[in-house]
Amino acid sequence: MKKLVYYGLLLLLFFSPVHVSAQKESGYSATHLSFDNNLLKWDEVNSLLPKFSKFTVIDFETGLSFKVQRRAGRDHTDVQPLTQKDTKIMKSIYGGKWSWKRRAILVQFDDYLIPASMHGMPHGAGALQNSFPGHFCIHFYGSSTHRTDQMDFSHSLMILKSAGQLDDYVFNxxxxxxxxxxxxxxxxxxxxxxxxxxxxxxxxxxxxxxxxxxxxxxxxxxxxxxxxxxxxxxxxxxxxxxxxxxxxxxxxxxxxxxxxxxxxxxxxxxxxxxxxxx
Missing domain, CATH: 3.10.450.100 (NTF2-like; domain 1)
Known part of the structure; x- marks a missing residue:
């Protein structure tokens, strides 16, 4: 059932200008729509989305989307909503209250649709005029927190969720x-x-x-x-x-x-x- 939700979301995105790309074990596959559910690793995402790059965040559960810009981050991306409108959409995804709770997301950049995880708590410095007091973090497969070189377990579950692989992980x-x-x-x-x-x-x-x-x-x-x-x-x-x-x-x-x-x-x-x- 959960996989049907995932595939349904991808099909909806297929009928929009968004295309899907995924990484295979043997290397990157440039097919526009892939149901292989392979995850793009952090090293590749880090190169694909350099500092000051702009991309779209799609919330897995609600389907709501907003735009962000990467501002920093070594082991994951530190990002900010682009505009006040984007901040408003992000806050609505969290029920109107900022939160450290993780959410499964898909990051859309050019032809890429990448499973990821975000939290919803502004912290640290911010530079954009967007009514967002700081930045927030987006984690990808292989990302780690500031304190450890390990993947954060809660973020990893959300990444698997957005990739349509959480069912298999739980089952095994x-x-x-x-x-x-x-x-x-x-x-x-x-x-x-x-x-x-x-x-x-x-x-x-x-x-x-x-x-x-x-x-x-x-x-x-x-x-x-x-x-x-x-x-x-x-x-x-x-x-x-x-x-x-x-x-x-x-x-x-x-x-x-x-x-x-x-x-x-x-x-x-x-x-x-x-x-x-x-």
Whole structure:
């Protein structure tokens, strides 16, 4: 189902002036429309989009788009909306409030349509007259943050989402990685991700929804698999979270996962999730 959303978006773009290019494992393929879902790597994007280049950002979920200019960035792009109108569109994508939450995007530049991820929080310096107080960051496959040489996990999930590859990644994830994906889905409040990892009735679980809606941020400090068999796995996760009601909280999260066959994807049982935090 998620891939149908991805392909549908590409088909809509196909009937506009936008074309699609993708990188193959053996090198770049210049076909105008590709469903290979291969990702353009950061080294190539860094050359393709140099400082002061202008390109279009397309939000994966809403389809809204706005223009930006790259102003800086060594391990990812630091960009600014081009105009006040672009700033207004970007803010509307985030529901009218600036946020560090990641969003899956597609970057359109010439004949390229590149899976990427952005956050929505102005920070640092800004130079354009656009009513945007600073710049924001866009990450591509292989990008890293200012603090580490590693890809940011939340950005990587969003890049896979915009590339139409998140389903496969989740399906093949180990139980350990599956828990990380689940926690990051809660951290980003991303229903697309939560639909992939949670039991199908999770939207009807009022207790879990109450906990989910109270989460401002949630981070893993330590993860331990308590039990693991071909069909059942349980994990205890030491977490630090910020509650909208109670502020900073610490404790453990208990996660139960099941699957019908060893070759199936794991599924987090929403009704058995336990938050033991204070």
């Amino acid at each position: 994830a180990s139980s350990n990685d599956f828990v990380k994906i689940f926690v990051e889905g809660m951290n980003q409040q991303d229903e697309f991700i939560l639909d992939l990892v949670l039991s199908k009735n999770w939207r009807r679980d009022k207790e879990f929804l109450t906990k989910l809606n109270d989460i401002q941020t949630i981070k893993i400090k330590q993860l331990e698999l308590l039990t693991e068999s071909p069909f059942v796995s349980e994990a205890q996760v030491e977490i630090v979270m910020y509650s909208k009601k109670n502020g900073k909280m610490k404790g453990n999260l208990h996660v139960s996962m099941v699957r019908s066959y060893p070759i199936d994807s794991w599924e987090v049982v929403a009704s058995e999730i336990i938050f033991d935090v204070e």
